[in-house]
Amino acid sequence: MQDVSIYGRALAISALSVCLGLVGCGGDSAEPGGQPFDAEVQATSDEPVEPIVQGLPDFTELVKQVSPAVVNISAMPPKPAAGGPPPGNNSHRQPDAGELGEWLKRFFREHPPGSNMPQRPAPEDHVSLGSGFIISSDGYILTNRHVTAGAGQIVVKLNDRRQLVAKLVGSDADSDIAVLKVDAKNLPTVQIGQPDDLSVGSWVVAIGSPFGFETSVTAGIVSAKNRNLADNRYVSFLQTDVAINPGNSGGPLFNLAGQVVGINSQIYSETGGYQGVSFAIPIDAAMNAARQLRDHGEVVRGWLGVQIQDVNRQLAQSFDLNRPVGALVTQIMADSPAAGSDLKVGDIVLSFEGYDVDSAADLPPLVGRVLPGESAKLTVLRDGKKKSIQLKIEALPATFTASGRAQAPADAGGDFGLTLAPLDKQARHTLGIDQQGVRIQRLTDGPASAAGLQQGDVILSVGSRPVARPAEVFQALNNADDSVALLVLRDGVRRYIALSLGKPETETPQ
Template identity: 40%
Template sequence: MNSRSIQKGMYAAVFTMAAAQTQASAPVDFSNLVEQVSPGVVSVNVVKKMSQEELLQQQVPEILKRFFGNQIIIPQQRMPQEKTAYGSAFFISRDGYLLTNHHVVEDASKVTIMLNDRREIDAKVVGSDERTDVALLKVEGNNYPALAIGNIDQLKVGQPVLAIGSPFGFDYSASAGIVSAKSRNMMGETSVPFIQTDVALNPGNSGGPLFNQQGQVVGVNSRIFSGTGGYMGLSFSIPVDVAMDVVDQLKKNGKVTRSYLGVMLQDIDRNLAEAYKLPKPEGSLITQVTPNSPAAKAGLRSGDVIMKYNSSPISRTADLLNYLNRTSPAQVIQLEVLRDDKPRVISATLTTAPDDTPAKAGATPALTARKGPVLGVAIRALTEMEKSRFNLDGGVLIQDVTRGGLAAQSRIMPGDVITQINGKKVTTPNDFVDAVSGLQKNTVARVAIVREGQHAMIGLRIQ
């Protein structure tokens, strides 16, 4: 073979490799899939009542806002008006059940869906769960194009996915990308192990489906991570198995009931792994056990490391909390714990969690276990480092505040440290529960707080 033939062969090989690389990097063609699944996706139009403050803020001239900011007296005679919002939803059954997001239909006075043939149908909100951001809708009729539900366990990082929704009201817009990560917990939330993708989502996509390559729904598009308010490459979807668990409860009970173990937890880091003689950072460390809780009755102790939940390994605290969130109350669970460098199995019977206490790391349940008002907060005890930083001998940290609850109405915020209620010192979560239990309706409690290092007093109105 002469040199010219060799060169031709080399060029042919190079071109073949280049063509293969171009083909491999070409975007996935979702055109047939979009045509197949689009009928099962709908646009959602929601009518909500505007608060007096929202109405006034829209009507006050900008020049007044510059001088007076938002501290403007709202005329009492001004009546709330309505505003419209939009989102997406999709059919999960042929008899008219649809999935969407809680935040899409929250405070709705009217919900209407628009099908891909432009028909508009009034929808009823069967139930809604704020913690998972899942809502269930129902329309009258039958033979709707229900979408197939996929298996989340078969979804892998790197696989192509497709979203269909109504960003900014542009209905039936499709966007595609890949799965960036699974079991992603955001900003301390542990009720949902989000699917992270790089699919372009924008306002209006909320509540729409996330599809795999087989046209099966694997997620409910929920939110984005953004520093500007627009899409920045980080989108998050609720796994469809989590959403369907919520749907089952909403159908049966109209609300979601969660289980309660009664422990404070933290992740195992490198130093703790070495201290507990673990080969790598894994498991979930119990830092506190609530008295008279299922954990206390089962014999769990502070310092135990939970390694397995019903034989499933626990890599981090989020794994354990996700399992707990998926387990019904009254179930008996098996926990493999590491105590004194030795494994042991402990059985615990879960109970029902209070409605206003998110199941999150460090949150203290039982805020409604005694008589007293429901404030709508989740709390935890201060760590030793926090006590030192705030120069306090105790107190409780507000981890979460339920929108519209008594605490939120009195401007108590996440991050506040409560040190006294009506002159009673609050150093532990139990002190907090005791103080709250004694509050009477139609009174205002004096709540001493530390906010961003500054001491302050808040009037907590009990209604």
């Protein structure tokens, strides 16, 4: 496991891997109802105000029913043959409560709250504690990949105190999912719920082994849904305020019906400890990965074959959108599912298989969970009108290639603050593109530089019109309204940039 910077980052939460600290908070609250601070507040009625929320939930029965299916996981790194038992020997065991207590005492004695985090222990000293839950009565268990990564032996402790050596069936780095198998029958199992049925504000319950304290229960609410993190392209997380700490990794997140809706996976922290921002992998995405790992030993994801970007306010105006929403298609890759469909560059994907696409980050997880060979329906905005497109999804290729830059002679457009040059055949070959375009040779102060265009950018189209000569670019800009979207190639990546022309309004003589 690599060391992770913890400042302002989402952290994987394997036990013994982050520093602990105690943080207090408080402060005066604002006056309710918009009253001035020193205003006299008078009762408007003698009748008691009916609360919106009636009471707080009692989780007692829920915990009693679901906790037997929650397990503690101890993952041990391989031991060298000399001086110790070989990997896989049953002498590798989970530390008991006394050993763990001694470790915690030593940790806080040597590293009191507020001190620097110690370096990660050497592999032979490291014990990674995590959680998991049983998804089938014949012994399949779901947890996080980072709990078991690099383990020489995995020991699962059941709720009835049995300790069983587990086999790693498979794991997937992109979803941070691992599937384990223990040799046992008639085990208690969890019920699988629907994360889509959760609402922001819904109560949720976590059960796990933070710091090795088994079957610890914490509760909170769903803070947000479809949260996208930079390091997890194919997972849209549930964000909660449930107290999640090292050792909760891989443990279940339950709804009030006692169904698993997520796998507790990460926290966001600037101190290394819990700060009220926790992330769970939605259980539908996790189960999709788990089934593939069980049946095929790997996870295959769907592939659309497009490059996309977010729609900002300027681009929304250029494409006649009421608000910035959707994923803007900037490139369609050759020999891809998109290339064989009616999808076009400049389309804005608004929904995929009935799910709204609010931003570019929403699309990859939706496409990724469609199995290769299955059909998918997209709703796009094109020329101000919605259009439905049906296509067949293919398997995500292992690698993609990028291309380089180009060179060229020039044509100036002073009103827009840029000098342009056409792309010859050699320049297109250097860039790795088979379509024509116009390269930005030089920029001066003006609308182009203000929009973020850069020297070396290649303009491929103005609005929906492809361009091959500088004159075509300037003609399109002169004919455009206040704002126009340019499709630009930069460092091998295509993106739309909104160019605000700031043309004065034409007045009619009175």
